[in-house]
Amino acid sequence: MQLSWIRSLNVQLIALLTLALFPLGAIAVFQTDRVSRDAQESVNTALLGLTERAARREQVLIERAVGVARFFSSLAPELVEQNRDCTPVLSRFVQDNSEFSFIGIVRPNGVVTCSSSGLVINVAGTKSFNAVTGSGEASINVAETGFISSGSTFVVSEPLFTDGEFDGYVAVAIPHKKIPDTSEEIEELGLVELVTFNENGTILTARSDRKTAEGFMPSDRTLTSLSTNRSDTFVAQSVSGVDFHYSIVTIEGSPAAVIAVWELGAFSLNEGVGRFVPLLFPLLMWIASVAVAMMAMHSLVLRHINRLRRTMDEFADDRRVTEIQDRISFIPSELEELDKNFLRMSEEIMADEALLEDSVREKNVLVKEIHHRVKNNLQLISSIMNMQIRNAKHGETKKALRTVQERVLSMATIHRDLYQSQNGGRVNAGYLVSEIVEKSVSSLSEEGLNVRSEIEDILLYPDQAVPLSLLVAEAMTNALKFLDVGQDGEKQLAVKLMRSDDSCQFEVSNSTKHSAVTEMKGLGSKLMQAFAMQLGASLQTDQSEEKYVLSVSFKINDFEQVTPDF
Incomplete structure (x- = not known):
């Protein structure tokens, strides 16, 4: 019951639409992501181009320095042999190219005997000397103090x-x-910073200064791990804790590269909202499709079904039906046919119910008339017996006729109640028992009789009401017959009729003397046993020194239809 919303037409329609749109959404996500990645690649390419542009002068300067070094390395053997011509050649070149401050040929022992300065210098132990002699390859390193310049x-x-x-x-x-x-x-x-570094991760140059530039470098990777032979772009957090976009371009022919630090928002499509762009289109498509489907479902189906349901509820509550043209407009033909079928069905049901009500009313009248006639006939028999009693000359005859008369009057009382009953053919057994007890006690001219009754209203069908009333009449006759003064000096008579769930219990007790009660073997006892069998119960008796109790308990039955014998 808690999950009844799952069975809702709206929920099921949304689920089916989601399932139907999933392949299209997946394709849209893939295509959008692909376009986004292509756009990001274009941005990265443009960023590399800007980095190339920003570092172009620096690249040219380093490339020229590499070219000069290679050029003089090819002339070095001749310059070394002609030592007196070496210094003038190198000095004149430095003078003509002011971007260079020093050119020299370093011997394997670290001594510079041929240089643009004309000085003999020992560079053994410097970074440049250790790098070249250790690897035998070209290198670029920093010298905090220049050879000539300060x-x-x-x-x-x-x-x-x-x-x-x-x-x-x-x-x-x-x-x-x-x-x-x-x-x-x-x-x-x-552009935030532009840095040149070598393959060892040493910062060679920076736009600000090399110490400050270290704070702009990425914190999750070292410059040593970055390639100086391949261009690349990436986003990372700097050592100072700020996110930047980094781009690396190589310097052709040298073991160095340039890394540019850019503000993050200027060249990134995949940050912030951009990350969700691939999902935005399929999400909007799904929302639009569901909205259109819900509107169509409500306009074409749900509002008509809801109105038809309300019509059915009205019919179920008070048998009222609203005309179709008054409650539904622009209804689809299928639902219109359904509504017309319901109208036709409701009209037929009301017509059938009217016929059934007439039939039931007629049968109730006939049944009540039968009970009325039976009651009149029994009262007529009682009147005839009363005439016989008055004409009888012997007391025993009068007593026997009066007993039979009381039994006939008990049955007449039941038929009178059935005639007057408004409880679907059932009679109030409590009222019958009370009336029988009252008549039985009133017929006994006893003084000092203490009568206690505890009788509940219990509705029974005639199949049980008739034998119960007859059993009560015989039980009262038997109780009054053996009624005597108890040990407390009073005559006691108690009658109970109680209901517990689907069972009913009747009990009558009277005060008596032990010697006065004998075993019941007369007609009354046999009648009570027979009436108890009709009730589907057994008769129980309990006798003590001062009380005699008769009780019977039976299950209250529902009405059972008699199968017609055709």
């Missing part, structure tokens, strides 16, 4: 090989102050 530089190192053996490297130094600034146009697009 500021910090980053050094591009290209190894030298003679007959396949490592023979030192060419170092090209670029001062940090020579790094070009980013244009305001790109900064307005959301």
Whole structure:
């Protein structure tokens, strides 16, 4: 009963529509997600393009430094042999290219004997020296103190090989102050920081300063884990706790890359509301479909069914039927036919009920007339017997006739009550018992008789009411016959008729003397036994020193129709 809402037509329709729209929704989610991912990829590509644009001058500078290092590495053997021509060549090149602060050829022992400064310098133990000699590959590292300039530089190192053996490297130094600034146009697009780093995760350059730039780096990954050979974009939280969009572009021909830090909202489609965009269209489609279906269901079906149900309720409550044109308009033809069928059925039911009511009323009149005539006949018999009693000359004859007369009057009383009954053919057994007790006591001219009665109103059909009333009459005759003074000096008579659930119990007790009661073997006793058998019960008696009790208990039966014998 608690889950009756599941059986609702609206709920079932929504469930079926959801099931029907699920494949379309899945396709829509897939397509929308695909479009969203393609759009994000386009945004990422555009972001990489902007990063390339922002770092272009820096890329060119580093690429030129790598090219210069490679160029002089090819000339290094000749320059080393012609030591006196080495310094002028390198010095003149640095003077002509102001973005470089130093060029020198470093020998395997770390001593620079040929440089643009003309000084003999020992760089053994520096980051650049350790990186090149350790790996034998090109590297880019930071030098906090420049060889010539007073500021910090980053050094591009290209190894030298003679007959396949490592023979030192060419170092090209670029001062940090020579790094070009980013244009305001790109900064307005959301650029926060632009950083150059090498394969070891060392920050080479930064737009602010290298220490400040560390706070803008992603917290969930290190620069060492980021590739310097592949462009990439990702979203992460910075060390300072702010979410940024990061983009990485490589510097061609060098072991370094540029990472740009962008404001998150400017280039992200998958953050915030954007994450739910793939679900928005199928959700709206489902809501619109359900709304249209509910409106159609209510307009075409439910409102007509509800009105038809109310009509049926009205018919069930007070047999009233509203005309179809007064209660339903624009009804579908199928429901209109259903309504017409209900109207025709209700009219037939009311006609049949009217016929049944007439038939029942006629039968009730006939039954009551029969009971009335039986009652009159029994009273007539009682009157005839009364005449016989008056003409009888012997007391025993009068007594026998009076006993029979009382039994006839008991049956007449039952038929009188059936004639007057308004309880569907049932009589009030309590009223019958009270009347029999009252008549029995009034016929006995005894003084000092204490009568106690506890009689409930119990409705019985005639099949049980007749034998019960006759049994009560015989029991009262028997009780009054053996009535005597008890030990308390009074004559006591008690009558009970009680109901418990579907059973009925009758009990009559009278005060007596033990010696005065003998075993009942007369006609009255046999009649009481017979009446008890008709009630489907057994007669119980209990005798003590001062009381005699007669009781019977039986089950109250419903009306049983007699099967017609055709």
